[in-house]
Amino acid sequence: MAKVGIMGAGSWGTAISWLLTNNRHEVTVWSIDAKEVEMLDREREHKSKLPGVKLQDGIRFTNEIREGIEGKDFVVLAVPSPFTRSTAQRMCPYVKEGQILVNVAKGIEEKTLMTLSEQIEEEVPQADVAVLSGPSHAEEVGKGLPTTCVVGAKTRETAEYLQKAFMSEVFRVYTSPDIKGIELGGSLKNVIALAAGIADGLGYGDNTKAALITRGIAEIARLGVKMGGKIETFTGLTGIGDLIVTCASVHSRNRKAGYLIGQGRTMQEAMDEVKMVVEGVYSAKAAKQLAGQYRISMPIVEQVNQVLFEGKSPAEAVKELMLRDRKEEHSALPWGEEDTDTK
Ligand SMILES: NC(=O)C1=CN([C@@H]2O[C@H](COP(=O)(O)OP(=O)(O)OC[C@H]3O[C@@H](n4cnc5c(N)ncnc54)[C@H](O)[C@@H]3O)[C@@H](O)[C@H]2O)C=CC1
Ligand SMILES: O=C(CO)COP(=O)(O)O
Structure with missing residues (x-):
């Protein structure tokens, strides 16, 4: 069992909190929005973003970012990409040397053309940054419908640690070094x-x-x-x-x-x-x-x-x-015309 922090309580952050709690981890979810935190704590369901997914009693919701990071074995970043950099900046003072941060958002920063893990590394240089991605609509993950994803990390050790933490009978996880x-x-x-x-x-x-x-x-x-x-x-x-x-x-x-x-x-x-x-x-x-x-x-x-x-x-x-211009499907494929000429 791991202690896990989740940054962002939208559709994906909510589904991941349900998934990881089912895997018997101790989950704390941070949202920048105090009203969202209060609503989730009271309702145990995100009715506007992930209706029908009942969140387990054990999940803790907080508006204090420190509580989602300190003492956690790993922290999941699930905020929409326009907020990845600002969230990483807010997180930085509380992240320990080598602490694993796993980004699950999908985007590229418009101004810098950096990937999200590159942004996180720039803002939180002491972290061990990994990613999790794949075909995984929150609406289906939150219902426990089977899917498969990939964890990308800089070391096999981190990748296999996260693979084990996320993997269940409804969520199969592969590993890869290709972040x-x-x-x-x-x-x-x-x-x-x-x-x-x-x-x-x-x-x-x-x-x-x-x-x-x-x-x-x-x-x-x-x-x-x-x-x-x-x-x-x-x-x-x-x-x-x-x-x-x-x-x-x-x-x-x-x-x-x-x-x-x-x-x-x-x-x-x-x-x-x-x-x-x-x-x-x-x-x-x-x-x-x-x-x-x-x-x-x-x-x-x-x-x-x-x-x-x-x-x-x-x-x-x-x-x-x-x-648009007519093309070959794969320009690298040879026609073999030389061969026919010789026959
Ligand atoms: N929803 C899905 O099925 C999946 C989403 N993703 C990716 O995960 C990321 C998040 O997606 P969703 O959860 O669907 O988005 P969403 O639109 O549901 O997320 C909104 C949440 O972001 C947080 N937020 C809002 N403003 C913020 C701010 N200024 N700073 C920090 N946090 C703020 C709040 O908790 C809010 O509820 C996206 O990059 C998306 O592509 C990836 C896989 C599946
Ligand atoms: O990445 C996703 C599923 O894997 C979610 O895609 P959408 O943001 O288009 O819903």
């Missing part, structure tokens, strides 16, 4: 999920969705590998696995926001209607900048940016994707 690949897959898939939602909102079909997922992972992997991620990570749970669920699931906030945009809402109207964080909106700009910096072609990311920030109509964006 960069895990984080890039987790944040970039949200941009593609916005596109998948837009396609749904326009009334397009399953073929369209499959095409977006397949060409989407090609874009993600092209950039991710150039940035130092491993190709195997992008074909694994935190790459294609998370991309599939986010593009297809009724629970996805990114897909839902995209759907509303495809139906004619503005980006702001869609975000207001979803109510929870729509990370792809923040990652879209960062992804476009990274594509430019690394000279990578990311046509879906480009069109999502134009729809979100330049007022382009979603239907026009799809048309442009369909009619």
Whole structure:
């Protein structure tokens, strides 16, 4: 049994508190919002963000960040990405040398283009920073429906420690040293999920969705590998696995926001209607900048940016994707023409 702190009491922080308490850990949840803390303590359920998930009596809720960190074997960061850096800054004075911080949020900082673990390391240099990612909608995790995720860490020891802490009969955990690949897959898939939602909102079909997922992972992997991620990570749970669920699931906030945009809402109207964080909106700009910096072609990311920030109509964006330059599927595959010539 471990003592665990969880930073953030939104949909994902709440589901993880339920999951880790089921694994017999002692859980303390911190929220910046005193009203949220008071409500969770009283109701033992987050009715607006994770309805139907009854939180165990043993979970402690606090508005004092120190209480979520001091004496904890590890601390989970589950705040939306725009608040990762500020939360890490608040945490820093209480984090001990080598204390494990595991980030479960998915995003890229717009201003610096840093991944979330890089931000945390910059703000809390004494910490041992790890990540957990994969296909894991809070609504299903909180019901105990089986899924599989990956822990990325700098050492095998930390990765296996966290694997054991999170793993249960409904939550299988793999380990990986590829933190960069895990984080890039987790944040970039949200941009593609916005596109998948837009396609749904326009009334397009399953073929369209499959095409977006397949060409989407090609874009993600092209950039991710150039940035130092491993190709195997992008074909694994935190790459294609998370991309599939986010593009297809009724629970996805990114897909839902995209759907509303495809139906004619503005980006702001869609975000207001979803109510929870729509990370792809923040990652879209960062992804476009990274594509430019690394000279990578990311046509879906480009069109999502134009729809979100330049007022382009979603239907026009799809048309442009369909009619861009004709290409080979994999330009590295040889035709074998030399062979046929010799026969
Ligand atoms: N919801 C899900 O199914 C999953 C979410 N994630 C990721 O986890 C992260 C959090 O997502 P959700 O919990 O769904 O978002 P959410 O929108 O439900 O989170 C809102 C919560 O963030 C906290 N918060 C609000 N303002 C804050 C501030 N200024 N500083 C610090 N904390 C603040 C509060 O506790 C609030 O309830 C995102 O990066 C998301 O991509 C990852 C896997 C699954
Ligand atoms: O990352 C997620 C599931 O693995 C959650 O995705 P959404 O933020 O789109 O709901």
